[in-house]
């Protein structure tokens with residue numbers, strides 16, 4: 001969120017000290033203070049500009065030490081090099097950069113196959129800036145498809161609803177508010193933080209555009225029982241003639257389950273699963289800015305949602321909320337796909353789940369497991385109703401964050417170990433130079 005300096009409209013109210021940057025060391029290079037909130041009149045030397053900003057950014061946290069995220073904080077230098085090489089390419093300009101577009105297409109194919117898109121069908125997908133954009137796209141497709149069905153039946157289509165757990169990531173709330181869909185939350189119970197088939201069936205009706213199940217919930221990392229929910233939905237649909245589909249939010253589990261639980265049916269092997277999303281920047285192990293959304297068949301993506309743009313050259317169909325964005329994250333994802341293959345993705349996912357990522361703080365001990373049932377303690381309170389607190393979870397700082405840090409923590413410890421992380425693991429790990437696996441170039 002943009003934070004305005006105090007009284008942006010009247011800069012004269014700023015005290016002199018607040019209005020300018022005056023780094024002490026820079027005196028020789030900087031002959032005058034640099035205004036903070038208005039465009040400087042004059043240029044400055046290349047190196048000075050770099051140093052000034054570089055040093056100011058040292059005030060940020062150290063991303064590698066950010067154990068509270070499951071978004072990627074480290075990539076191999078070769079990936080970074082490729083990313084730097086493709087910053088300048090605009091992902092949307094597929095005529096000018098057809099090879100980047102091709103790489104995107106290959107990635108979509110890989111993801112669709114990983115999720116068992118039917119071979120005889122025409123799976124279709126897109127890259128997005130994050131699961132949030134992907135979910136907006138998937139949600140829109142659900143809403144449009146539902147409206148088409150209703151119109152075909154000559155029924156009203158003015159009261160769409162969507163059924164999901166009270167544990168959904170905030171983007172689902174956003175989707176519902178922005179696209180005017182009534183959210184119906186399956187309540188959570190103390191000690192049980194996933195939705196149940198019964199809970200879902202209780203809430204659906206003819207106006208349900210879709211049901212959302214989460215593979216790897218944001219709060220506990222648990223997989224919701226997609227197959228059982230699917231079964232209940234099949235049954236209810238058969239009884240009523242409804243055609244309620246299922247979307248699986250696999251933002252975090254999508255690059256874990258296929259490797260560790262190949263027999264777990266949560267993906268396109270279940271016919272009502274029409275679409276799914278996975279964050280490349282979570283267990284896809286790419287820096288923030290990439291995600292994948294896939295539909296089991298192009299018929300699930302209403303034509304009206306696809307825009308054809310021709311002013312960049314040829315005819316270009318697009319389905320995105322954004323337009324221009326750098327091609328580098330897609331390139332980085334492709335690098336990881338080639339570099340890691342199924343084997344090392346499995347290795348990583350296994351680290352995240354089974355690696356000893358428990359660590360001790362003076363007040364608690366935690367064990368982190370992605371995709372397994374896991375004991376929540378009473379500090380986590382997900383209320384029955386969506387409350388106003390952050391996603392309904394209170395003490396996110398104390399429990400959830402540590403829990404979710406699993407893979408990152410382990411990764412951080414394996415990579416060029418930072419002393420603090422290393423100390424946490426001193427009895428178990430030998431932090432070493434290296435990347436994804438023992439022996440970076442193995």
Ligand SMILES: *Cc1c(COP(=O)(O)O)cnc(C)c1O
Pocket residue numbers: 129130131132133169171214216217218249250251252279291
């Ligand atoms: C992280 C997450 C999202 C949002 O993903 P971004 O890639 O950060 O936009 C959505 N759903 C779930 C379950 C998540 O864990």
